[in-house]
Amino acid sequence: MSGLVNGANSGIMNNGPATPLFGVAASGRPVILNFKQVQENQFLAGFDAPQNIPDVSFFLLPGFEQYAMNGFGASIHFSVDGQNWEFLGAVAANKPSDIFRTGWPSNETLKNCAFLQIGISVEPIENLVKLEGGARPVADRMNFAKGIAMNLFHYMESFEKRAMDGGNFLVLPSNALDKWLSRFEAKYRRDPNFFMKKKD
Numbered sequence: 453m454s455g456l457v458n459g460a461n462s463g464i465m466n467n468g469p470a471t472p473l474f475g476v477a478a479s480g481r482p483v484i485l486n487f488k489q490v491q492e493n494q495f496l497a498g499f500d501a502p503q504n505i506p507d508v509s510f511f512l513l514p515g516f517e518q519y520a521m522n523g524f525g526a527s528i529h530f531s532v533d534g535q536n537w538e539f540l541g542a543v544a545a546n547k548p549s550d551i552f553r554t555g556w557p558s559n560e561t562l563k564n565c566a567f568l569q570i571g572i573s574v575e576p577i578e579n580l581v582k583l584e585g586g587a588r589p590v591a592d593r594m595n596f597a598k599g600i601a602m603n604l605f606h607y608m609e610s611f612e613k614r615a616m617d618g619g620n621f622l623v624l625p626s627n628a629l630d631k632w633l634s635r636f637e638a639k640y641r642r643d644p645n646f647f648m649k650k651k652d
Contacts, residue, residue: 471515474526474543476570478505484570485513493524493574502530502556502568510541511549520545525580528552529571532561537571542580558643600636603647607632 476484478499487495499505510528512520519526525544529537541552556562611622625631639646 472513473516474512477509495572497570499568503562509551527573531569539583599647
């Protein structure tokens with residue numbers, strides 16, 4: 453994203469293309485379709501209070517077809533200071549939309565961040581393939597599901613009892629699952645990634 457940064461710092465800040473190329477959305481926020489163009493293939497927007505955004509949706513619009521036909525896709529990045537950019541995910545003709553976990557609610561760097569810059573870069577598909585190794589698309593939910601299952605497993609362990617013959621068994625209150633769900637939801641609101649963190 454260095455080209456985007458250079459363009460922004462040099463004062464090259466034009467309106468985006470007449471026909472929107474892509475959009476970014478977060479739950480409870482207006483959909484972003486208007487981006488500032490800072491380089492030929494790089495665009496800027498942003499979110500207020502990013503620590504309240506656990507996921508973002510990134511999608512291509514019909515106006516992007518001219519790029520897609522020439523082997524281009526688009527990547528989405530974020531930055532606090534406009535200098536250091538982190539890759540979030542990418543979309544292309546074969547995957548024109550996706551939802552990405554941001555990690556922003558648990559990111560200490562963003563704890564007091566009032567505004568987070570969002571950068572979009574239109575790039576050749578081969579560049580996006582290299583970048584995608586670091587992305588965490590919600591579409592791939594295997595680890596996400598395992599994290600929830602392990603959280604429930606550890607909760608159930610607290611009800612384990614030892615039998616006279618040395619075996620173990622569970623004694624569950626009738627509202628055990630209701631209590632787990634309430635506790636899980638409360639923790640999730642504070643930190644949507646809490647159950648994905650490795651225990652020491």
